[in-house]
Amino acid sequence: MRRLGSVQQKMACVFVTDVKEEASRKRESQQFQVVATDNVNPVAREADVDGALATEKLDGTCCYVTVHQGQPVLWARLDRKPNKQAEKRFRKYQQAHRSCKGFSWNVEEDFKTVPETWIPAHRVQHHRGLPVPDEHGHIPGWVPVEADNKQYCWHSSVVDYEVGSALVLRPGSSDDDDDDDVLEVAVVPLADLQEQTLELIGTNVNGNPYGLGSKKQPVHCLVSHGSVRIRTPPPVDLQQLCSWFQESPAGRVEGIVWHCNDGTLVKAALFAVSAGSPAPPGAALAGRGHLPRGQTGGDPGGRDGRRLQQQEGPVRILPGSERTALRPAEGRRL
Incomplete structure (x- = not known):
């Protein structure tokens, strides 16, 4: 598998953007909003976005794994403001x-x-x-996550520095043909994640859009950027993207990130491409890895019905020695 781009800075929009004279839906104090136009960003064209790998834009907080004091550790995003x-x-x-x-x-x-x-x-x-x-x-920058730092307690909950490992949600490694869509929560050596960026998602991160865990039983894990593929992405066309976000079950995502062959990353966020017409209820983030009520105690739809895309049904956690497989629950649908 090719090396995917690392999310170190704000990504450019796949389209040329314009300023709209109305209050921002993203920033309360901003009396204008930046919206996508019909024109593809020249940066995206030069990087051959049509041949790029389309992946789901995740809704959590960005992390990074690199060496600190001689060993690989998890770093939290901290922009100097x-x-x-x-x-x-x-x-x-x-x-x-x-x-x-x-x-x-x-x-x-x-x-x-x-x-x-x-x-x-x-x-x-x-x-x-x-x-x-x-x-x-x-x-943009990073600070190392230390085990005794309460500010980053949810970051530290997914790593074990004594063992040198992290809890990662990733595509399954099963040999069973029926399990092609399985995601698994695996214990992964931090050394294997070195110089990668990942998204921390879970109960206490960014409003928990995926409905993971509960207050009594919080669930958190890391997801490597680029690991959640979009199988049949729409063409890089504004109108077709808008329709995909609003009408396709696979479009229930926060956005798309294209990983281009030269390392360039470009994105299309739901709020930017659909600024002219509000998205329908629940059409905000996507769907694989969503944990239903009764399995982890979480809200079955998150705050707005979001799911990590690719699983088409609810999932359950199955016990395992080193990993937990997420599989569709028989006879049930979202």
């Missing part, structure tokens, strides 16, 4: 110009402090030895 004064200046400029281009930052004075262990993400530009903010005014 402007302080209040700089943020106010930046938003005022953004409102006036409907763009961030041309705004001048003083990196040494305008940004909040971060832990000494913080590192900037790959491909963050530097000027005079200092990392440069992206167009959103953030400096």
